[in-house]
Amino acid sequence: MKFFLAAFLFIAMQSSSRGQVALQYELTLFDSSIHVELLFRPTVKDSATFTYGVLQFGGQADIFKGLQNVQAQSPARVKIDSANRKLTFYYPGSDPVKINYDVFDTRSENTTRSQLFRPMIMKDYFFTHGVNLFLTPAFEAEGSTIMVSVEWKSKPPFPVFYAFDPDNDGSRIAVTTADSIAFRLLTGANDLFIKKFSSESGSNYLVLRSSGMSATVKQEVENFYLDYNAVMRKFWNDTRKINYSLVLQPYLNVNHSMSGISFGNGFIGKYNKPDSLALGERMFVISHEIGHYYLGGVSAFEGEDNIGQWFNEGFNDYLTFFNLVHAKRMNAAEFDSAFNQLFRSFYNSPIRNTPNNKIFENFWLLGDYAKLPYWRGCVFAFYLDNQLSIATRNNKSLRDLMLDLKALVAEKDKKEFTNEELINAVSKYLPRADFEKALQEYIINGTPIAFKNSMLLPIFHIELKDQTPVLSVANKKAFEKHFQFK
Numbered sequence: 001m002k003f004f005l006a007a008f009l010f011i012a013m014q015s016s017s018r019g020q021v022a023l024q025y026e027l028t029l030f031d032s033s034i035h036v037e038l039l040f041r042p043t044v045k046d047s048a049t050f051t052y053g054v055l056q057f058g059g060q061a062d063i064f065k066g067l068q069n070v071q072a073q074s075p076a077r078v079k080i081d082s083a084n085r086k087l088t089f090y091y092p093g094s095d096p097v098k099i100n101y102d103v104f105d106t107r108s109e110n111t112t113r114s115q116l117f118r119p120m121i122m123k124d125y126f127f128t129h130g131v132n133l134f135l136t137p138a139f140e141a142e143g144s145t146i147m148v149s150v151e152w153k154s155k156p157p158f159p160v161f162y163a164f165d166p167d168n169d170g171s172r173i174a175v176t177t178a179d180s181i182a183f184r185l186l187t188g189a190n191d192l193f194i195k196k197f198s199s200e201s202g203s204n205y206l207v208l209r210s211s212g213m214s215a216t217v218k219q220e221v222e223n224f225y226l227d228y229n230a231v232m233r234k235f236w237n238d239t240r241k242i243n244y245s246l247v248l249q250p251y252l253n254v255n256h257s258m259s260g261i262s263f264g265n266g267f268i269g270k271y272n273k274p275d276s277l278a279l280g281e282r283m284f285v286i287s288h289e290i291g292h293y294y295l296g297g298v299s300a301f302e303g304e305d306n307i308g309q310w311f312n313e314g315f316n317d318y319l320t321f322f323n324l325v326h327a328k329r330m331n332a333a334e335f336d337s338a339f340n341q342l343f344r345s346f347y348n349s350p351i352r353n354t355p356n357n358k359i360f361e362n363f364w365l366l367g368d369y370a371k372l373p374y375w376r377g378c379v380f381a382f383y384l385d386n387q388l389s390i391a392t393r394n395n396k397s398l399r400d401l402m403l404d405l406k407a408l409v410a411e412k413d414k415k416e417f418t419n420e421e422l423i424n425a426v427s428k429y430l431p432r433a434d435f436e437k438a439l440q441e442y443i444i445n446g447t448p449i450a451f452k453n454s455m456l457l458p459i460f461h462i463e464l465k466d467q468t469p470v471l472s473v474a475n476k477k478a479f480e481k482h483f484q485f486k
Ligand SMILES: [Zn+2]
Pocket: 288, 289, 292, 312, 313, 316
């Protein structure tokens, strides 16, 4: 028994050291590339396959051209399948395999997508997602998680931030899992500003490039960030200890007010000018993205063709309206004007009738295809929120349904609900057949809702002008009250 315990302790100690790390990365920053030395300790026999980049991530079909000079030290060898972005290493025994490669900044144009989804590597700044710097194992380690370590051979001469280890400034080794590293970013810059906010609810990190940013803007961003997180926790009754990072950086020579993407535990937003980052449309973008983190525990079934986007993006948009009004950061007039803009874009789009399961095949063409699930889902959420409140005489709102859905998926491995489960959940409040029909028509078939006043709370007035709904808030007090919750 004693021996058994001792052996167990020994194993436990081993696994916390670098000895159990299957992929040990050492990085060196150059002017337009990062040199990677990788020590791979095989956990599978004979050969192991990795992928580099993700085809659909930002539609960067040629991302593989940034991976260059791949070498495996003899006796190991490597076979590269560029078309499928795959690298297979062959090795005779179980000895560690030494691998070298370079990741180059291969952006050929200054666009929002190239600066959000491709590695940006410069003398004084770098930005890359893990999946574009590290190799993603296409195999599973028997019965264990694949551990990864990252360190700089010589640290860049400026602050560094890892989303997978936000307290680490790059001066020491970071140890994490291969899963966690893939969709978390790394960045560094001569003007990188990192601030950590700790509270009983966990840690929030704010990561900015501060050049040209006034103290006022910095303070506004900080206030909004902490405020909005508190509102979202309240909305979702969320009691987790969180570890969330908001990263804001300027686009370089791209004139776009703001866009970005969520990563595992945060959001990277890029903008053209370092002003009004916590106001108007930009505030909405940041809020939407923080929303994903909290909505992360509930999603609609996605399948192969991302058929749940109407919920995962569209409901997220509506919940952003909901919580911004709740937080008193959006008033009735602003809600009105934003919603009417949405109605105009949606109802006048030539592709407004595209069935839900046909959107994805065109999604990365962008234009309206990328926006349709947002518009359609947001408008449907607005409709449903009104329907729920009407049916329950203002006792319930979309928030109650969201909390029901969160509870429904809580025990599942994949936090997805099916259409059937959604219909069941809604039928607690609305006649089942009515909602089943609405979901089929407005989401699955893709017919835009022909709004009538009777579909909405008396808070709102709606009329169709040339088939496009025009919304106005008829009762400001009742409007504000609708979005309150305890
Ligand atoms: Zn989104």
